Amino acid sequence: MTIKGKAYIAGIYEHPTRHAPDKSTAQLHAEVAKGAIEDAGLTKADIDGYFCAGDAPGGLWPMVDYLGLKVRHIDSTETGGCSYLIHLGHAAEAIAAGKCSIALVTLAGKPRTGVMPPRAAGAEADFEAAYGATTHNAYGMCAMRHMHDYGTTSEQLAWIKVAASHHAQYNPHAMLKDVVTVEDVINSPMISDPLHRMDCCVVTDGGGAMIVTTPEIAKSLKKPLVRLIGHGEAMKGPRGGKDLDLTYSAGVWSGPRAFEEAGVTPKDIKYASIYDSFTITVLMQLEDLGFCKKGEGGKFVSDGNLISGVGKLPFNTDGGGLCSNHPVNRGGMTKILEAVRQLRGEAHPKVQVPNCDLAIAHGTGGLLGVRHAASTCILERV
Amino acid sequence: MAEAKKYPAPVTNPETAQFWEAAKAGKFMIKRCTACGEPHYFPRSICPFCFSDKTVWEESSGEATIYTYSLMRKSPTGPYAIAFVTLKEGPSLQTNIVDCDLTSLKIGQKVKVVFKPTDGAPLPFFTPA
Numbered sequence: 157m158t159i160k161g162k163a164y165i166a167g168i169y170e171h172p173t174r175h176a177p178d179k180s181t182a183q184l185h186a187e188v189a190k191g192a193i194e195d196a197g198l199t200k201a202d203i204d205g206y207f208c209a210g211d212a213p214g215g216l217w218p219m220v221d222y223l224g225l226k227v228r229h230i231d232s233t234e235t236g237g238c239s240y241l242i243h244l245g246h247a248a249e250a251i252a253a254g255k256c257s258i259a260l261v262t263l264a265g266k267p268r269t270g271v272m273p274p275r276a277a278g279a280e281a282d283f284e285a286a287y288g289a290t291t292h293n294a295y296g297m298c299a300m301r302h303m304h305d306y307g308t309t310s311e312q313l314a315w316i317k318v319a320a321s322h323h324a325q326y327n328p329h330a331m332l333k334d335v336v337t338v339e340d341v342i343n344s345p346m347i348s349d350p351l352h353r354m355d356c357c358v359v360t361d362g363g364g365a366m367i368v369t370t371p372e373i374a375k376s377l378k379k380p381l382v383r384l385i386g387h388g389e390a391m392k393g394p395r396g397g398k399d400l401d402l403t404y405s406a407g408v409w410s411g412p413r414a415f416e417e418a419g420v421t422p423k424d425i426k427y428a429s430i431y432d433s434f435t436i437t438v439l440m441q442l443e444d445l446g447f448c449k450k451g452e453g454g455k456f457v458s459d460g461n462l463i464s465g466v467g468k469l470p471f472n473t474d475g476g477g478l479c480s481n482h483p484v485n486r487g488g489m490t491k492i493l494e495a496v497r498q499l500r501g502e503a504h505p506k507v508q509v510p511n512c513d514l515a516i517a518h519g520t521g522g523l524l525g526v527r528h529a530a531s532t533c534i535l536e537r538v
Numbered sequence: 539m540a541e542a543k544k545y546p547a548p549v550t551n552p553e554t555a556q557f558w559e560a561a562k563a564g565k566f567m568i569k570r571c572t573a574c575g576e577p578h579y580f581p582r583s584i585c586p587f588c589f590s591d592k593t594v595w596e597e598s599s600g601e602a603t604i605y606t607y608s609l610m611r612k613s614p615t616g617p618y619a620i621a622f623v624t625l626k627e628g629p630s631l632q633t634n635i636v637d638c639d640l641t642s643l644k645i646g647q648k649v650k651v652v653f654k655p656t657d658g659a660p661l662p663f664f665t666p667a
Binding site for chain 1: 545546548549550554558576578579580582586587605606607608609610611612613618620621622624625628629630631632633634645656661
C-alpha cells in the first residue's frame with residue numbers, strides 16, 4: 157500500500173493579508189477555503205473531506221458547521237506548524253482508501269493582531285513549564301549546540317535569511333521586501349543567543365488552504381497536475397533524557413520515508429520549500445533530509461546556494477516565513493503552496509525554477525529543541 | 539537587587555508526588571528502571587525505554603554539565619538562560635542556569651542543582667559548580 161500518485165493538489169490559496177484586525181479567525185478560514193475551492197474550479201458542495209489543526213477555532217465541530225460542510229471524512233491532527241504537511245499525507249491516505257474524494261485543508265489565524273492561546277500542557281509540565289521555553293530560545297539551543305559540534309557560524313545562518321530576502325523582493329504580498337546582507341543579519345539585535353532578530357521569521361495574520369483530490373477528478377479540472385508521490389512523518393523529543401542530541405530533527409526519519417516512497421533522492425529535487433521558522437531550522441532540515449552531510453549545512457547554505465537562479469537548491473521562492481508570511485506562527489501550509497506554484501509554473505518569473513517537475517515541501521512543528529514533529533512531502537508535476 | 543523571580547508551584551500528581559516531597563527535603567530525584575537499568579527524567583512510573591513497571595526512585599548527585607543553552611535577552615521578568623544539562627547519572631533535562639553571570643556560560647561547563655522556592659514544592663535549577 158502506498159499513496160504514491162494517488163492524490164493530487166487541485167486547488168491552492170494563500171490569503172494576501174499579513175494583518176487582519178478587522179476579520180475573525182473563522183472568517184479567515186472561510187476566505188482561504190473559498191479561495192482554494194475556486195482555484196480548483198469546484199464548489200463547496202463538492203467537498204467531502206475536511207482537515208484542520210489547532211488554529212481552527214474550536215476544532216472540527218464548529219469549523220465544519222461554520223463553513224457549512226457536509227463531509228464523510230475528518231482529521232484534526234495537530235502537530236503545530238507541520239500539521240498541514242501531515243494533513244496532505246493523511247488526505248492522500250483517505251483518498252487512496254476511498255474515504256473521501258475531495259478534501260479541503262485550511263489554516264488561518266491572527267497572531268499579529270492578538271495573543272495566541274497557550275499550548276496544551278503534557279505530562280512534562282511541572283518539570284519544564286517554569287523554565288520559559290519559547291520558540292526563540294528552544295531553537296537557539298539547537299543553534300548553539302550545532303555551532304559547538306560542527307563549527308557552524310552566524311554568518312552561515314545569515315545566508316539563509318539573505319536568500320529568502322532575495323526572493324521576497326518579488327512577492328508583492330511579502331511582509332518584508334527589502335534585500336538584506338549577511339552583515340544586516342548579524343548586526344540585528346540578539347534575541348536569544350545565538351539567534352538575531354533577522355534569524356527569526358515574521359509574525360503575520362492570514363492563512364492558506366488547499367484542495368486534495370483523486371487523479372480522475374484532478375484530470376477533469378483545468379489546473380496543471382501536481383501530485384503527491386511520497387510522504388513521511390515522525391516525532392522527536394528528549395525521551396527520558398537519554399542520548400540527547402539537539403543537532404538533528406525528526407526529519408532524519410520523515411525524509412527517508414518520503415524519498416523511498418517517491419523513489420527519488422535529494423539530488424533529483426529541483427525546488428525545496430523548507431520550513432524557516434528560524435534560520436537554524438532550515439540548516440538542520442537540509443542536513444536531515446540529505447541535501448548535504450550532517451554538520452555541512454553551514455557550508456551548503458552559504459554564498460547564495462539557496463537563491464533561485466544563483467545556487468544549486470532554490471528554496472522558499474515566495475520569501476518564506478523569514479520574509480513573506482508565517483500565518484498563525486505555522487509554516488507548513490505556505491510551504492506546500494509555494495511548491496505547488498513552482499510545479500505549476502506559477503511562481504514569480506524572477507524566481508520560477510525552469511522546468512520544475514519535482515519539489516519537496518518539508519517542515520517541523522512544535523519546539524525543535526524540545527518536542528517536535530516533522531513531515532516531508534515529495535510533489536511531482538505530471 | 540531586583541526582587542526574586544516568582545516561579546509557579548508544581549501542580550503534582552500521584553505519579554510524581556514523591557519527587558516533589560523529596561524536593562522539599564532538598565533532594566533531587568531521578569527514576570531508574572531495575573529491569574533494563576536505564577535512568578530517566580522526568581519521572582515516569584513505566585520505563586520509557588523497556589516499558590517495565592519496575593522503576594524506582596534514586597537520589598541524583600545533582601552534578602551535571604551544560605549540554606546547550608540560550609540566553610533570552612528580554613522577557614517580562616528580565617533576561618534568563620534556558621539550558622539542557624546532562625546529569626552525572628546520564629539523563630539530560632531542561633532547566634534554567636541561575637545565580638551567575640549569564641553572559642559567561644559555556645557548553646560543557648559543570649553545574650549543580652539548586653532549589654528555588656514556590657508557593658508549593660521548590661523547583662530545581664542549576665548553577666555553576
